[in-house]
Amino acid sequence: MEWEAVIGLEVHAQLSTQAKIFSGAATAYGAAPNTQACAIDLGMPGVLPVLNQEVVVMAIKFGLGVNAQINKHSVFDRKNYFYPDLPKGYQISQFKQPVVGEGYIDIQLDNGEIKRIGITRAHLEEDAGKSLHEDFSGMSGIDLNRAGTPLLEIVSEPHLRSATEAVAYLKTLHALVRYLGICDGNMQEGSFRCDANVSVRPKNQKELGTRAEIKNVNSFRFVEKAINYEIERQIEILENGGKIVQETRLYDSVRNETRSMRGKEEAHDYRYFPDPDLLPLVFDEALIESIRASLPELPEQKRQRFQAQYGLSAYDAIVLIANQDTAAYFEQVVNQGVSAKLATNWIMGDLAAALNKDGLEINQSPISAEQLAELLKRIEDNTISGKIAKTVFEAMWQGKGSADEVIAAQGLKQVTDTSAIEKVIEEVMAANPEQLADYRSGKDKLFGFFVGQVMKLSKGKANPQQVNDLLKTKLHG
């Protein structure tokens, strides 16, 4: 039987505020345990939560970014469950009346096709603390620094049909929240977390199959692997006549499998009710409009503009716009008069590799956009070859000066003087009489050998196109 997977994602985006959602404690990552947990975060009796205005602005920004209905009246509810890292015994969330209602986001698939993915809702809530289960001889350690950190939970419709689509959706969402400046998107630190609801059904069946919810997937790669594993697991059960149990499963990236976490359905009984400590959240159209006016160019608009203005392929445009700083860097290089294609290749190739190797972000690059542009212009005006440019790039990366300085200091200027190149070719021919004879008797493959020898003797500085042309003539004698 042919099966179809149906996937919906829940993303928790940590909002980049200074203070917590309902208290004045700091949200900075990595502080010593419990040094950023105030009386409100600890759930002390008699304290009152007061909503941070910035989270409201951020939620509205997101709503506008996904073309959503924004609810000018929304309500905070208590979601009740017991766990030591939730001192109040409930999480403040939004249940029936979330701040952001239905919207959508367009994703681009590998075949270039655009697919519209529905967003069911996005609501504000507080994060819980962290439990540490190691090293405390039979006890668990609780750090409440994260308790009360603002989250926006973004729920998609079950419109995704494969792990690849799920990843494309996540990456689109990830770029969007970073463009909007509402979330730093750091997946290692848990600022952007994802749960996946996965089910399968026979192709062409309308009703949805029973779903499993996969938790704890903290990278794009793991999302893809976890979903693929889960799809295969469910198909195998169904093909063997079994039934899928609705449950929560944890993804184990080491073993690449999902495991059941929670069988008892009663644990889902959260007994939501409106939080009497918090009045309804109300704002007017004027606030929404002032926020709309302040929005930057969003990823989808930028992608379209990059393709139209610079003639980039969809793939190149998506890679460049994924990070705002990369997109800005690209535009600075191109604005210096470098061709878009050459700039793209270098930014996505050598620059990205060097940044990755040194663990740097593009805005920390030791080579500025202007400096890279200078180097690329030397390729375009034939001062150096693309290959030598890599050597120059390496030297620039190590702080040995600008492109022109490195080229001058190391004598890397490309040799385009025909007679100079001919002289090198003659030397190579004289030094390799056997190969020359073989070539002339029909071993065409040796042409590459001669190119290599000439480039080697010229220390890579001979213009490759001229070497090719001149060699052909010379070798034929």
Added chain:
Amino acid sequence: MSLLPKDVAKVAHLARLALNEADIPKYSENLTNILGFIEQMNEVDTSHIEPMAHPLDAHQRLRPDVVTEHNQRELFQTLTLHTEAGLYLVPQVIETKIEE
């Protein structure tokens, strides 16, 4: 609508309340009476009335995004004997935690 003894036991479990087995029938009866009262209120036609989330006709006041609370860990941790390396210590949690 009535709340059977087994429903009482379930709600008590969710709320982590330790009930005396012998008291359960009494709770069941009391809670059933309360539900009966709610059913009586349900007879009122409220179809034209907007549900409210709060009895006060007021809305949320907002706070600027400024850090106003600073580290008082030592003070807070005087309330417990069980701390280590700045962490609060609690009995080991057996069930695997689910990030909400």
